[in-house]
Each structure stands twice: as structure tokens, then as C-alpha cells.
Amino acid sequence: MAGIRIALAGNPNSGKTTLFNALTGTQQFVGNWPGVTVEKKEGKVRGQKDVNVTDLPGIYSLSPYTLEEVVARNYLIDERPDVILNIVDATNLERNLYLTTQLAELGIPMVIALNMMDLVRKNGDQINTKELSRQLGCPIVEISALKGDGVDEAVKACVSVAGGKMMPQHSFSGAVDHALAHIEEVAVHDLPEERQRWYAIKLFERDEKVLEKLNLSQSVRDHIEKDIQAAEKELDDDAESIITNERYVYIGGLMKGCYKKKNKGQMTASDKIDRVVTNRWLALPIFALVMYLVYALAMGAPIGDGGISLGTFLTDWTNDVFGGWLTDGSRSVMESLGAAEWLTGLVSDGIFAGVGAVLGFVPQMLVLFLLLCILEDCGYMARIAFIMDRIFRRFGLSGKSFIPMLVGTGCGVPGVMASRTIENERDRRMTIMTTCFIPCGAKLPIIGLIAGALFGGATWVATSAYFIGVAAIVISGIMLKKTKMFAGDPAPFVMELPAYHVPSVGNVLRGTWERGWSFIKRAGTVILISSIVLWFLQGYGSVNGKFGNVEELYEDETVATEEYKEAKAEQMGVPVEELSPMDDSVLADIATPVSTIFKPLGFGSWRPTVATVTGLIAKENVVGTFGVLYNYEAETEDDELDEEGSQIWTNVEDDFNKISGGYGKLAAFSFMLFNLLCAPCFAAMGAIKREMNNAKWTWFAIGYMCVFAYAIALIVWQLGRLFAGAPQIVGLIFALAVLAFMLYMVFRPYKEATKLASR
Amino acid sequence: MKTLRDAKIGDTVKVVKLHGEGAVKRRIMDMGLTKGTEVFIRKVAPLGDPVEVNVRGYELSIRKADAEMVEVQ
Numbered sequence: 001m002a003g004i005r006i007a008l009a010g011n012p013n014s015g016k017t018t019l020f021n022a023l024t025g026t027q028q029f030v031g032n033w034p035g036v037t038v039e040k041k042e043g044k045v046r047g048q049k050d051v052n053v054t055d056l057p058g059i060y061s062l063s064p065y066t067l068e069e070v071v072a073r074n075y076l077i078d079e080r081p082d083v084i085l086n087i088v089d090a091t092n093l094e095r096n097l098y099l100t101t102q103l104a105e106l107g108i109p110m111v112i113a114l115n116m117m118d119l120v121r122k123n124g125d126q127i128n129t130k131e132l133s134r135q136l137g138c139p140i141v142e143i144s145a146l147k148g149d150g151v152d153e154a155v156k157a158c159v160s161v162a163g164g165k166m167m168p169q170h171s172f173s174g175a176v177d178h179a180l181a182h183i184e185e186v187a188v189h190d191l192p193e194e195r196q197r198w199y200a201i202k203l204f205e206r207d208e209k210v211l212e213k214l215n216l217s218q219s220v221r222d223h224i225e226k227d228i229q230a231a232e233k234e235l236d237d238d239a240e241s242i243i244t245n246e247r248y249v250y251i252g253g254l255m256k257g258c259y260k261k262k263n264k265g266q267m268t269a270s271d272k273i274d275r276v277v278t279n280r281w282l283a284l285p286i287f288a289l290v291m292y293l294v295y296a297l298a299m300g301a302p303i304g305d306g307g308i309s310l311g312t313f314l315t316d317w318t319n320d321v322f323g324g325w326l327t328d329g330s331r332s333v334m335e336s337l338g339a340a341e342w343l344t345g346l347v348s349d350g351i352f353a354g355v356g357a358v359l360g361f362v363p364q365m366l367v368l369f370l371l372l373c374i375l376e377d378c379g380y381m382a383r384i385a386f387i388m389d390r391i392f393r394r395f396g397l398s399g400k401s402f403i404p405m406l407v408g409t410g411c412g413v414p415g416v417m418a419s420r421t422i423e424n425e426r427d428r429r430m431t432i433m434t435t436c437f438i439p440c441g442a443k444l445p446i447i448g449l450i451a452g453a454l455f456g457g458a459t460w461v462a463t464s465a466y467f468i469g470v471a472a473i474v475i476s477g478i479m480l481k482k483t484k485m486f487a488g489d490p491a492p493f494v495m496e497l498p499a500y501h502v503p504s505v506g507n508v509l510r511g512t513w514e515r516g517w518s519f520i521k522r523a524g525t526v527i528l529i530s531s532i533v534l535w536f537l538q539g540y541g542s543v544n545g546k547f548g549n550v551e552e553l554y555e556d557e558t559v560a561t562e563e564y565k566e567a568k569a570e571q572m573g574v575p576v577e578e579l580s581p582m583d584d585s586v587l588a589d590i591a592t593p594v595s596t597i598f599k600p601l602g603f604g605s606w607r608p609t610v611a612t613v614t615g616l617i618a619k620e621n622v623v624g625t626f627g628v629l630y631n632y633e634a635e636t637e638d639d640e641l642d643e644e645g646s647q648i649w650t651n652v653e654d655d656f657n658k659i660s661g662g663y664g665k666l667a668a669f670s671f672m673l674f675n676l677l678c679a680p681c682f683a684a685m686g687a688i689k690r691e692m693n694n695a696k697w698t699w700f701a702i703g704y705m706c707v708f709a710y711a712i713a714l715i716v717w718q719l720g721r722l723f724a725g726a727p728q729i730v731g732l733i734f735a736l737a738v739l740a741f742m743l744y745m746v747f748r749p750y751k752e753a754t755k756l757a758s759r
Numbered sequence: 760m761k762t763l764r765d766a767k768i769g770d771t772v773k774v775v776k777l778h779g780e781g782a783v784k785r786r787i788m789d790m791g792l793t794k795g796t797e798v799f800i801r802k803v804a805p806l807g808d809p810v811e812v813n814v815r816g817y818e819l820s821i822r823k824a825d826a827e828m829v830e831v832q
Contacts, residue, residue, distance in 0.1 A: 061789040065782040094815040095791045237794075241777065244788040248796070274818070283805040386820045390806040393822075494790050494825065497811060497818040 004051045004162045006155075007076060009103055010087035011096050012058030012423075013498040015115045018507060019087050019145035020055045023155065030514065033057075033071045045155055054081065060095070062102045064209045067425055073209075076106055082162040084110040085154060087145070090120045090127060091499070093259060097251045104136065104168040105201060107194030109161040112140040113154045118147075124262035132258045137169035146504055165194045172246040175234045179227040180204060187220055204228055205240045270379075270499035277380070283387050290380070291406055298368035299410035299441070314363030322356025342549060350535030355528050359520070361683075365414045366516045368407060373511040376421055377503035386497060395477025396486060397434070398427040405431075405473070408438040412684040415440070416691055417515055426486055430477060432691050433701045436680040437472040439465050442619035443676055449623050450672040453649035454656065454665050461669075465676055468712075472677055476708060479745040485700070518690060530682045534587075534617050541585035550581040572606070580629070587613065600731045601674060601710070602667035602717040605659040612674070618681045626652060663724060670717040677709035711738045763798065763812070763826035771799045772831035779828040791815040792829055 008023075010016045020028070024043030033040045041055040056075060057068035064070060076084070086103050088096040103110055112133075120127060133140040139157045143150030171177055183200040191199060202210035203224055216224075228239050235242050267275075277286055301307025302316055331348040375381050385399030392401050400422045408415030415435045422428040439447065443465075451461035480486050543553040544564040554560045569576040572583055582588060587610060595609035603609075607629045615622040630651040653664055660667035679685060679702045689698045718735030721727050766772045774796045777784055791814050792798065799813040809822040 061785075063782075063785050063789060065785060092815075092817045095817060098789070098791065238780065240785055241788055241793075244785065245793045248791065248793045278802065278804070278811070280802065280805050382820075386804050386809065386811065387806070389820075389822070390804065390808045494787055494822075495820045496790070497820050499818075 004083065004159060005079075005081040006045070006051065006053040006083050006085050006158050006162075007056055007081035007108075008053055008085050008087065009056045009072065009076075009099070010058065011060055011089060011092075011099060013496060014058070014087050014089040014092075014096060015145040016055065016058055016087050018504060019113065019115065019143070019151065020053065021506060021510065022145055022148050022151045023053050033075075038068055038071050047152070048155060048159070051155065051159065053085070059099065061099060064207055068423075070209075076103075076108065080108060082109070083158045084108050085113055085158055086110055087113045087115050090114050090117045090142075091123075093127065094248075094251055094255055097254065098247055100136065101168075101170055101247045101250065104138070104166060104170065105198040107166055107168075107192065107198065109164045109166045110138045111154060111157045111161060112136070112138060113143045113145075113150070114140055115143055115145050117142040118144050118149075123268070126260040126262075128258040128260075132254070135169060135254055135258070138166060167194055168197050170247075170250050172243075172250065173235075175231050176204075176242060176246055179231045182227050183224050186223055187214070187216055201243060204231075205243055268499070270501070273500050274383070274497070278383050278386060283383075287384065287387055290375070291402075294368070294371045294375070295406065295410070298371060298407075299364050309364075309367075311364035311367035314367075315360050318363055319356070319360040322352060322360060326356060327352045345539065345549075346532065346535060350532050351528065353531075355524070355531055361411055361413060362516065362520060364411070365417075365519060366512060368410075368414050369417075369512045369515045370508065372403065372407075372418055372421070373508040374503045376511075377507050379498045379500040381421055382495060382497050385495065395474050396427075396430050396481025397473075397477055398422055398424060398431075401427065401431040401435075404435045405438055408435045408440060410441050412436045412438075412440045412680050413519065413687045416684060416687040417519070419691060420515070429692065429697060429701075430480060430486065432688055433480070433704060434473040434476050436684055436688075436705065437476070437677055438469045439676055440619065440680075440684075442681065445620050445623040446615075446672060446675055449626060449649075449652070450668045453652040454668045461672075465672070468673065469676065472708065472712070475742070475746060476704075479742065480704075482745065482748060482750045519687070530617065534614070537587040537590070538582060538585050538614070541587075541589060543581075543584045550584050553584075554581040582629070598674075600717070600728075600734065601670050601713040602660045602663065602721075603656065603671040603674075605655070607655060608659075608671050612671075612678070615675055616679065616682055616685075618683070619675070622675055630655065661726075663721065663726070666717060666720040666724070670713040670720075673716060674709045674713040677712060678706045680705070711742065715739050760830055761832060763792075763800075763810075763821070763829035763831050764823050766798075766800045766831060768800050768802055771797055773797055774829055775832050776830045777828060778830060783825065784828065787821075787825065787829065790819055791817075792819075798829075798831065 008016060008020055020041060020043070023045050025046040027046060028041055028043030031040045031042075038057050043053055043055075045051040045053055054075070056072040059066075059069045059072050062069055062073050062076075064073070075081075084103055084106070086100055088100060100110075100112065114127070114129065117127070129140050129142060139161065141150055141154040141157050143154055145151070172180070180197070180200045183203050184196045187203055188196045188199040199210060199214065203214070204227075206228070211221075231242060232239055237245065276282060296308050298309060298311040300309040300312060302309050302312035304313065327348050330352055331344055334344040334347060372381075375384075381400065381403075384402060387399065388402045389399035392399050401419070403421065404415045404418040406415075407418045412435060415438070416432050419428050419431040419435065422431055444462075447462050447465045451457055451459075455461050539549055539551070541547070541550045543550060543560050546553060546559050565576050565579055568583065569579045572579065588606060591609040591613060592606045594613075595604050595606045598604040598609060598612075607626075610629065611622045611625040614625045627648060630648045652668075656668045656671075657664035680688075685698075685702055688701050689695075692698045692701065714731070715735045715738060718728065718732045719739075722732055761772075763772065763774075774792055774794055776794065777788060777792070796814060801811040801813050801818065803810050804820075809820050810826055812819050812821060
């Protein structure tokens, strides 16, 4: 038989991913389901010819309400795979069989893979597999996905039943069965026999998606409605609940005949662990300790420097390799080969320095993802959501949003990527949009520079940056959750707390590598291109009508004549000796007109503007750019900011005072706020794009951050001027209008949505 | 009317009826909280919400606002 398609279906936490990996080995393709950000995995079954398996999202039911369920449902109904492999967690049989009864109704041949039977036996419990198989009307194979036991048998069973039909064996109580039989007769009798049951039940449940699809005449619909109402009246419940109830009643009967529990009420090892870990008093301290360890191991002080962080240790090493000998090495190799100077500059300063700066994060990220995968696989992640849920849901986030934000204090890129553990799409999008408000490691130098240059190194500046970051998350969360874009799908309010287990090495390594690799791939594409473009923009420009490398042109006195330099210096408002070749670069040409938009924020001058733009490459570039742009008098190179710090700081202070008409501190604070809150670096924007998997949402997220940053800086600068007794009337009116709008958005009445929207 | 929200830690209660409608009700029922089910109240989260209950042999976390929809005895 050629081309068997197996659909792998089952509850979350039933070992589905592990089984999928065991089935396919390395032959799998990860993507997304068309149009939605639910992960789609496909693969070839190893050792078999022409047997493909599709991993459906982990679901509890085939209701039409959540994205995952709709995706799974549509695939099963529209694509009709040849066989369903239903993985069932034997340690949680009752609830897992609930999905099984729904899958059985589809009429597609089914095989049940009963997972974790070894644990059931270890507990001394018994499951009569033969009887269960007889009652459900489909083969059951006992497997251990983790050890790989029984997987081949499951595949064989799938191949043997593929192409056949499956008739659901389970029945409901008299009134319901009667109504269903009637609906089958009047509405769906021309469909193939094995599919009638599914459609009859969906019609009974008044499932809108199915009603739409079947396109029944009004008289038939009225007829069905009468049957439904009669059953509803008899059983005193709504139709959907009646079906759900009936399923569990049926399963309850099934369990009595097939399942024997040895010790009722005895605590399992998982229960004992959980009693300590989520204890009313110990939960928060343990949580703080776990988070501290994750942070310290992945991005804290490095090993050998008083810390325990393997990640930072390796990142420092990678930075040495890229920043040191790959950049310098490639330069000397290219020079010795006699390559053109522009090519050498492009390769060494553009590509190796730019991409290297990003790749340097890889070791830290791999360590971090490894730890997060362990936390997720062992079952602690669900407990984090349990512990933190109360705080975060007020801001439209979920308990799991804590991790991305914590990670975000180190670097926004892994922070955004850590949001993948949030199943709910609304919560995940909200988390992605707000995570970058937390000052990341690369933003700290900006804070240090502003605090040092204008505030005499006052610590409150840094503290306020964190408070403002947290406040930005809270305010954004409240404002956004009330908007139409986020209305409609509330977070899942019921969540399974899976039993703890030792994480599987394979799963953890695979998860770590998948996330790490998608980052590395991006560094090779998006970041590579933006590094090249920006290197070009800041190195090239037209000097006195001649276009080329600005440094070379400045050395050529026939091009950069004294008159030209004087005119240019006057135009820029600096003495001639302070003029740098970069002032004529394309970047400066672009930045100068753009700087007008920052006038209402108090720092509308080209230098801070260029710094803001270069901050998009990497936030620490803001400081580096200041180093270049404010490095007058001294002959030092750009990155010797520390030695020449005081000189540059004085220049920064003078310039900010000059451009702001004497309110330098206020302007600098406004500048800092804008840079902390606006669009993150390209690497983080790439991460946002990857996780949103949707152009509209990506741009909305980045646009929102920029607008929000602009609004906050505007309010701070304009109100600051007002309190200083020197208001700028037009700007102040705008600032007050923005403030009023934000207050309205935060405090406007809002009713928590109770209906899950479906797409 | 006594609801799941009012039940004390350590209690075992029986579901009488589910109030509310639509997706939220369906979701609670999908997770196994149906008429006649026994529910053991395991614990409350450190910050007072949500509640952890044991139902049909597994652990479920449910927010108090939603537990209010489950009538018990």
C-alpha cells in the first residue's frame, strides 16, 4: 500500500512529542499550521516506506473554541488521514479517554497507544487492555514512548487498519441516543455511514462551524432544533453539556470494567514533591531560588569571576573569538591577499563585527534554553504559572509571562523566544509585545552614560529605569487588554498541573537545539544584511559633491577643502576641529532631518538621533555612537570611552544643555526613556517576527513600542518643562492630550470577556 | 448555593451543576468537572488564587472566578 498518513492525536502532557520523536527519529519538518502560530510537525516514520505522520496540537477535546482544537479538527475532517494514532496517558486514563471517544466518532480507523503503562504497573494498578480494546472497538498497543518500547508494534497496527473504517462503539443514554438517531436520519443520511455519528453529535451540540459547513435547509434545522430542545428539557441542561456529561458517564462505566486501582488515596512521589514546591509558605522562596539559579547559570557572573554562569563564560569566550581574532584575523588575511580596502572593511568591520556581536549571545541562550526546557519537561513550568497567575492576569498576561520578563533583563532575544511556552495566543502576543520594555543588559550602558554624564552617577536613574520598565509593562498590559485586538479570547482559566517526572534528555536537547538554531539561522540572514547596510550607511557619503568612503574623502584635501569643512562645521554648529568624517555619511544625512521629530521630546539634534538609530543594531551601540560623536579634542578611537569618559561626558552634558535650551538633564532623561522603551535591536525584532509569525502583529508590536516610547518621553519632557516654569505651550497641549488618552485607556470600564473567540 | 469557590482545603465535594454557558462552561466540563464528579480541594496558590483540585485522578488548577460557576455539595 502506498502512502499511509498517520495523524498523531492526544492530550497535552501525554508523551505525544516524545512518541513523535521516537516514530520519526531525525526525519521531521517543523513549521506552522497555515495562517496560525500553532506548531506543525510532520515526519516520515523510520524503518517504513511511505508512512508519514503528522503531529496534531495537544488537545483535551475537539470543541470549536480554541485555536489548537480547531486546527486539529479541521485537519481530521478535511484531510481525513488514513489512520489516527491516539496516544493515551495510562496514568490519567479517565480524562484521556474523553478525547478518544470524540476521535472514535470521526469514522477514521484508530489505534490507541497506551503510554506509561510501566508507571501504572509500578503503582500496582491494573488495566484490562483486551477488554478496553473490545469496548472501544479499536486495537490498543501498550507503549513506553520514553524507552521506545512498543513503538514499532503501534506502527504495524496502524498500517494494518489503515484504509478501513471505524464505527464508534460507545452509546449515550436513551433520550440522547434517540435524538441523535433522529438527526442522523433527517440531516446526514447521505453521508458515508461511519461519519454520520460525528455530524449528528455536532448538530446536536449546535456547533456553528459544522452548521455552516453542512448548509442545511431551514425546515431541517427547525426539525433538529425540536429534537434538541426535547432532550434539553428532559435532561435539564444545554445540549453541549449533555454530550460532555454523557461521554464522561460512558467512560466512568468503562473504567469500572477495565481499571483496577490498588491504593486509593495514597500519595504518589509527585504529590509529595508538589506538597513542598507549591506549599503556601515555601512556594515563593523556592520559586525565587529556582529563578535565581536559572539566571545565575545562564547569564550571571561567569565562572572564574566569582559566578557560576557557564553561559556568560562561553559568551565571553565567543566574543573574544569574534571580536578579537576573527575580526582582526580576517582583516590581516584580506590585506595580505591584497583585497580592496572597502571589501576588507565590509568583511571585518561590517560582517564579522556585526554578526559576531549577535552570535556572542548564542552560548548564553543555549544554556538558558536548556534550563527552561528542563523546567518545562519536569513539570515545574505549570507550577510557575500556578504561583504567579494572580499577579500577571491583571495586566492581561499569564503566570508564565514571568519567565520571558526575567530572561529579558539579560537579553530581549531569548526573552521573546521564551514566550513560546505560553500556550494561549493572546497571552503570548501580549508577552512578546511587553517583554522588551524591561531594560536588557545592552541597555544598561545607556543608563550608565546618562546617569554619569548628567546626573553625577546618581543611582536613582538606574533604579527608575527598572521601575519605568515594569510600569510600561503594567500600563501596556492594561491598555492593550481592553483594546479590540486583545478582546475576545480570555486566557485558559483551567490548567492541568502534570505529574512531576525526570526530564528526558532527548526532549530537552532537542528543544534547546530547535530554539538555538532558529536564532543562529537568523543571525546569518536578517542580522547579516542589516549589519552590512548599516556599515555602509555610516562609512559612505558625499563630501563636497563627491561620493565615497567618507574617511578617505576627508583625507583628500582637494575634496574636503578647508572652506567646505568650515561651511559644514557651521551648518552642524560645531568648531571645525570637531568635525568628523561621519558627519557627512549617508547615516548623518538621514538622521539630520529625522531629528526634527524628536524636537518635542527635547533632544531633536542629529547626534542623539544617530545614536538612537544605531541603537537599533544593538542597544550598546548608543553608547558607542556617543563615543564617536562626542569624542572631540581627544585623538582617541571610539571605544576608549572609559579612559576618555570624563571628556565625552562633559561634551554630552554641554550638547544636551545646548539643544534643550538649558534643560539638559530633562532632555537626557527623556532621551534615555525613549531609547529604553522604543523598538528593540534588530536581533530582538527578528525574534519578535519569528514568534509572532505574522507580519501584521510584528509591525503592530514594534510600532506600539515606538509610539509608547514617544508618548512617555513627550509627557516627561513637556511636564518637566512645565514644572520648571518654562512650558512649551503647543507641545504641552499635545502631551496633556496624550496623557489624558492614556489615562482613559487605562481606567476606562471594561468587562472581562467570557467567550473564547475562535478563528 | 454552595460553589467550588466556597469549598475548604482538604474537602471532597461533589459537583451538582455547572452554571454559565458557552466556551467557558465547555472548557471546565472538557477537563472532567461534570455532574456527579467528586472533587478534592488540594490547595490554594500562595497568593490566594488559583485553587488546585484533584479531579478524575489528576491535578487541575482553576481560578476562583471560574470555580464560582461550579455548584457543589
